[in-house]
Amino acid sequence: MSRALVLGAGLIGAGLTARLVERGDDVIVGTRSGTTLPGARAVTLDATDADAIATAGVGVDTVFLCVNPPYGQWATAWPPVFRAVVDGTARLGGSLVTMGNLYSLGRATMPMTEHSPEQPAEAKGAIRAAGWALAKAADDRGELRAVEVRASDYFGAGAGPTAHLGARFFEPLLAGRTARVVGATDQPHSWAYLPDIVSTLVAAADHDGEWGRTWHVPPSGDASRGQIAAELRAQYGATGRVRSYPPGLLATLGLFSADLREVHRSSYQFAAPFVDDASESSRILGVTATPWSDALAATVASYRAAPRQA
Incomplete structure (x- = not known):
């Protein structure tokens, strides 16, 4: 039995906790609000507090x-957060698995792979690249073992209104309305299924081989939103349509919302193909989409069963 400290109890943190508990691991979940998840022990901590992480994680194998x-x-x-988590994990002498994304690869040559160069196209990509560089440097110094699991945009049960393939996509289409999306509707884009993200995190933590590297979550599909909408109409009786937000609207709304401003800055991911090749991770870690x-x-089925999200 392994012992893990999971920082965060959102969709991925909660899904990971459930998977680890299911296989018999001893799991501690650390959040600022002390969120309780079935089968796990809850602790209240701030992820910017290295002392709190080191205290909560005594005896853990993986953070x-x-x-x-x-x-x-x-x-x-x-x-x-990056500084505290790296420092706290180093004090524990354990392993660190960070959940990341593909932003640091920027406008990469497609398809992106685990060996695509870091070339951020905007600030969020640079922030993620700097965080991984901090963990990688600690791994290189032998202070801890670190890997980063990177996924393209996620989808699946529970994906809410902030997900590009979440509630604001599926709910209108299934209800016969128009789903508005960021960027073009005809560009292929890789989509990572939430349970597959969890599987890759677990496999990366269990890996006995090389650390100090990144892994990619195998995507379930590389379809455009237009193709997905057409499939929903053909296979699931949806009658809605998908349309792009009008040009310039996000930029205008970004004047009043920091979050929408950042959505606009990373919208290049939907203006051209954004496709991930995780075949190396599949081959080495044994994870499949x-x-x-x-x-x-x-x-x-999850959206049809759940009440409409705000």
């Missing part, structure tokens, strides 16, 4: 970093 501040707070929120048809069916 999982699954927090995710709002877009508009990344510049101020992420750096102290849930077939697109199965993941989509489960996702549609």
